[in-house]
Amino acid sequence: MKRLVIALLVLVGVLLAVDYGAAAAAESAVSKQMRQQLGLADDPSVRINGFPFLTQAISGDYSSVDITADRIRIGQLQDVQVRSQLRDVQAPLSELLGSGPRTLRVQNAEGTLRISADDLARLSGVDKLQIQNIDEQALQQAVKDGGDTSLASIDPDSAARLVGTTRVLGQDMQVSVIAVLQLSGRQIQVVPRDIRVGQPGSATPQALPPPVQTALRAMFTVQLDPGKLPLNVTATRLRARDGTLEISGFATGLVLGTDATTPAR
Template sequence: MRRLVIALLVLAGLLVAADFGSAALAESAVSRQMRSQLGLVDDPAVRINGFPFLTQAISGTYSSVDVDASRISVGKLQELSVSAQLRDVDAPLAMLLGSGPKTLEVGEAEGIVRVPADDLERLVPDVADLRIETLDANALEQAAEDSDDPALAELDPERSVRLVGTGTLPASLPVSLPGLSGGDEIEVTVIASLELSDGRIRTEPRDVQLGGAAQDLPNIPSALLSWFADKFEVPIDPGTLPLEVVPTDVRAVNGQLEVSGEASGLTLGPGSPLSAG
């Protein structure tokens, strides 16, 4: 009996190893295909979800496949990351592991492009150490109270963002500020609404505050606030979403701006309408 148990455990271990090994080979094949499909410099990370893999491989249908790529450059943006989840993927194992062209039929796809704070900072002149912060309804109500602007409380938290950075004052100040002169640095806090148009993000400043807790700056002229607001009103073009997914949403998540959307009925492979090459 003991020998039988040991033999079964060894067999189970071999089957698991074979399952993971086959999955790794298939993931590598999909990675190379997605690199070509998305026009990437490096192979993206690919994970075929579900266990056991071989059960899915025999049927040639996979419930979901995750694709992730990072350090992507688009114009001035240099650190974009891209994620795609492919659902209901049809791809025979022999085709995936073979040497010929790879073609994947995808029922649905969800794509996300993430813009980190460092990339957004590159688009905002005279501002350094930029942070992207999420807002909830309570934070907007507090901001409305602090700024005496009730309109802030009416903003949609999911389409709003707080941007905090270190700004450089203009060489010629419109009015004297205690202990500060042109060229000095000051904390800038901007509450902005997020808009999405033709795949581009646009930040629309709704409130600007200068000076943090350590700086008490009364009577800040509106011209100076508008000067900083103009710098934060920038269009952000993160490029197209993976697999020509139509962007439908933008929001601040975990210190980044995310653009996301979905598509259905895709064919991925050489010569397909979505091929990057």
């Protein structure tokens, strides 16, 4: 019995190693394919989800594939994260691991670009910039603290709080801005709606002369076109997420590889 248990454990270990090795080889092949498809300088990180891998490989149907590329330069931006989430992917294993052309058929895909706070700081000239989420309670509190009543009607999902340090009245001060995030095609617009000096949520924010307000509003107003989303996904949403500005959208019926007609960029 002891020998049988040991033999079974060894067999399980071998099967796991084979499954892991096959998955790694397939991920490497997809990575090289996506590097060419997305026009990247380096191979992106690829993860084929689901276990065991070989069960999916035999059928050629993969439930989901996640692709991530970091620190991508796009126009004025130097630190963009590009992500693609592919769902219901069809790719024969022989073609995927072979040396010849590869084609991936994707039923659904989500593409995202994440613009870092550092990139936004370079564009605005604000030091130590942070991109923070804001909720309905914070918007209502801003009104109570002297903000315009229209702040309460802002959709928190399309807004952000920007906090950074800049020169105000001859001194380096922390500035807190509530901004609306607008997406028109690929064009991103960050529109300040409330500007205060001091910590966010302070009970007595420092009042600023109108010329200073105007200068800060111009500084925190950002307009840019970050380029196409991965896989020519149509952008549908702009939001603050995980300390970044995230643009995302969806696409269906994609063909990637030798049968594809248009690269992502």
